[in-house]
Amino acid sequence: MVLASIFVAAVLIMTPSEAGPSNPRVAVEQGELVGRRDGTVVSFKGVPYAAPPVGPLRWRRPHPAASWRGPRDAGQVGAICIQPPSGGDPGVGPLPMSEDCLTLNVWTPADRAGPRPVMVWIHGGGFNNGSGTAALYDGTNLARRGVVVVTINYRLGRLGFFDHPALAAEREQGEPAANYGMMDIVAALKWVRDNAAAFGGDAGNVTVFGESAGGAAVTRLMISPEARGLFHRAVVQSGLGRDSGVPLDAPSAIGGPSLRDRGAAFARTVGATTAEALRALPAEALLNPAPNFYGGDNLVVDGQLVTEDVEAAFAAGREAPVPLIIGTNSAEFWWIRPQEISPYGAIDDALTSQERVDLYAAYGGEDGYRAHVVSDLAFNEPARHLARLHARNGHPTYLYRFDVVPDSNPEPSGGATHASERPYVFDNLHTVGRPMGERDDRAARAMADYWTRFATRGDPNGEGLPIWPGFGAERDRLLEFTNDGPVAKAIPFADRLDLIEAYYARVR
Template identity: 55%
Template sequence: MVISAIAALLTLSSSQEAPPSPSPAAEARVAEGRLAGRVEAGVARYLNIPYAAPPVGPLRWRPPQPAAAWTGVRDATHRGPICIQPPANGDNGVGPLPMSEDCLQLNVFAPEGATGDTPVMVWIHGGGYVNGSATADLYDGAALARQGVVVVTVNYRLGRLGFFDHPALAADRPAGEPAGNYGVMDMIAALGWVRANVGAFGGDPSQVTIFGESAGGMAVLQLMTAPAAQGLFHRAVVQSGPPRLPARRLDRPGPRGEPSVHDASVAWMAERGLEAADAAAMRTLPAEAFLEPWPSFRRGVLNIVDGQVVPEPVMDAFAAGRQARVPLIVGANSAEFFWVTADNPVDGTLDDGIPEDQRPALIAAYGGPDVYRAHVISDLLFVEPARQIARLHARTGAPTWLYRFDVVSAAAPQEPGGAGHAWDRQYVFNTLNASPWPTDAMDERAADLISGYWAAFGRAGDPNGSGRPAWPQSGATITAIQFSNDGPRIVEDPLGPRLELLAQWQDSH
């Protein structure tokens, strides 16, 4: 069984990871105590730093609490555990085992000798809120750090341990305590830790950029609307975030008939035969019991509007101008979910509600039924929402840059006809060594360019400079940069006619 396999994995020791090769030591003092890291190729690395108390026992399904202080010097040269999640199945966005509920740690990559005025970039990994980690080689922050930023990568609670509520938990908690979005609360706690401690690594807490991809991009959007996160960051990057996912409310159905989080959790526990008379009993159940079947981010199961941490759906907040008005980069890939077509009976149902009298015009805007079939699901999930977020954010007067990622390695799967979901990550971090397929000189040029834009944005809130082609802001005219194998080019409202029709339907749906 999957549970028994995962239970066995939980017992694995971190000794699986080979010790780092000898390198100069680095030291830093944070609020909780002293850290010993290491310096490699001009970057000081500090790994496995606790930013909150272990969310175990009575702290499971509680807001994150401060990390305990330690005595002596904490070894910060080895990666910590990943959070509880299903098997990685080759996903290069997941770091090495072991995994544990005690996973609220972060990693810091700082330019060697950085002083207190170095801008900071905080990465929120993707993985559908059910998998991923800050410890993956894919998210090694060294290449970005060498461009003059302090990079912080963050673990947060996942799945039903991070995005969950139940009537028994509601009955147990104090009045007014936030609930449901424990993973988002973890991110906010990490940002609070960064504000208090990043100066120890030469970082400037008044210049913090949050950036994330997929569910991490959605998290960035949620943080832009979260009252408790305001003032903890000053710039934002959203890579393939899906803000139009249906949202779940804690204790009442959603506007489209989505079940409440409480109703869904009661039904799920009954189906699994999990006996829990009260909150204390729920907190004694093994963590791996909450994995099967893991919840679907695509269907909005983990997109919780709790009224406090995430007070309203992201698109509603942006439409009303209630988001943080910080400089923003937002975009999507050219063939996001290429494996999900409009005629897929399981996942290809997002367009089913489009009225039949509107379909001919939409299919014509796509250039025919084959193109529509291949791309409409990706457009509905990622491409159109990115365009709409850019439009709404620019309307507030905040600087906004829109992109389309279309870089495809020669050795990558050729079926997509474009760049698939999450293919941008290794270019942003310039970690082609962690690519799932071989890369070449074209990829290296693209990675240097794209990571350069991202690092410049982290340094100054503007991606331009250093001789890179000018990337204009998007405003009344929707303008984007398209990253391709032949280099970047500026395009006006790419795919505008078809995306506008989708936007009109989505906004009225």
């Protein structure tokens, strides 16, 4: 499958004849692209922003994409990065799958009158799954609002977040390591900086936005020296906030081996002890067992691109001084219980007896605690905490809570589950595979309008929508997206979050 997809990519370069002379064309640094037009929007898909990270470039920082001669057909998305089966997530995208996957997709208004704001989407999936090629993330409906939309692929799993003593031994002094997926994201942002003008985009007005692991990537971009200046607004959707990364050669702050030791332990299971043997492994051999995201293998403090944990950087005022939207969904991980044996189930293990009693009371009993505390510990309180820190540091901050639940929702979640806001942000409700009503259409229009207005000028407010209060100006107030429309209000269940904040203050 991998070799086949590489061959297909080569054919697209060599035979762009399917792209007729009337199709839109742009010249980027590597060569000419031939896109497609859909009404008032044109798109350019499967565009390489870095060299294929294959062979000797596996587990290396991204290298520049090669140039090409003649027009290149940009009418089809590229291969998704190597990953396990999706389990039905609509954010994964179509096969084929390949290590040759470092491509991006661009949607822009057809009139190309610029410069226009640029929005760069970073997909979620625990840094193990997902792509920028999914129909869910089609940028057409956002581009119709006057922005340039870019979606990207980046290396996942052990191909994107991995180290091993043999790989460390062959690296040159100062060569970045292990955080290859994050390096890809930075490389894509540099490509956007260098080529945005070709699509009518403003390289001086770039918004990074992402969900789940993509939101965690955004917060890491906000604290990364390598990413400073590559973006000017940020949106974090369900992106954690108090998570601890794993250093290359030291135990993590919450315990457990270093990333290098984890890599060595995995390599022993597949009988690979040298860098040559590791690079000779079929990519699919790196998928099982799947690396862990939260508190595990995929959140890396590499010392160069990411030098510290997100919360510590925000607390010290070292994050990027850019306007920020940050928020969560009302029933994020409703299916995960705190008694489960998992990294998420372990985050309440350090509670004292009195803290547990107080939390049970705040949740109305043990059942309420078990239903909601993981979501609050992992998402809701950390989002409030980062919003408070960012606003305290003097930067425009907007907090939200997403609580839109369609009538056709088959899940007994009691709210909006993790990732359910994505089709609303992109105004792509037609991709979810079930009937959606007029109230959902209204919610999608509102959310997409807020997001694109924020990208335009760093403030989501504008004519025709309820006022979204700035978090610094009106402390602890947010905008809640409800079935009846957006509502500005005090943060719901603040008493629960206060107890969790006190817990984190004690254990950290």
